[in-house]
Amino acid sequence: MLSRLQELRKEEETLLRLKAVLHDQLNRLKVEELALRSMISSRGGTEMPSSQPAPEQFHDMSMLVDNEASINQTTLKLSTRNPMEEEMEEEEEEEESDS
Secondary structure, three states: OHHHHHHHHHHHHHHHHHHHHHHHHHHHHHHHHHHHHHHHHHHHOOOOOOOOOOHHHHHHHHHHHHOHHHHHHOOOOOOOOOHHHHHHHHHHHHHHHHO
16 A cells, blocks of 8 residues: 555655646747747737637537647657757667667
């Protein structure tokens, strides 16, 4: 029972770290979206569209969220490392396998 409790605590810690990483990624994406919207509006001289989806779009999105098959086919890239670090590590592994 004690080992199960320790296992659950470790899983909880992992999930909390994952939640923090996903929250950070969401914030970065929101900032990027705002920057892109600003660039588009400055180039076109048009008004920025609302960030709130139309009701019919919201309904479609909620259908996708609730669709288990769609959820299971979603590919998540959850690496917390820098892409350059990953590329360098892959190159090192290739060099080691070549020798």
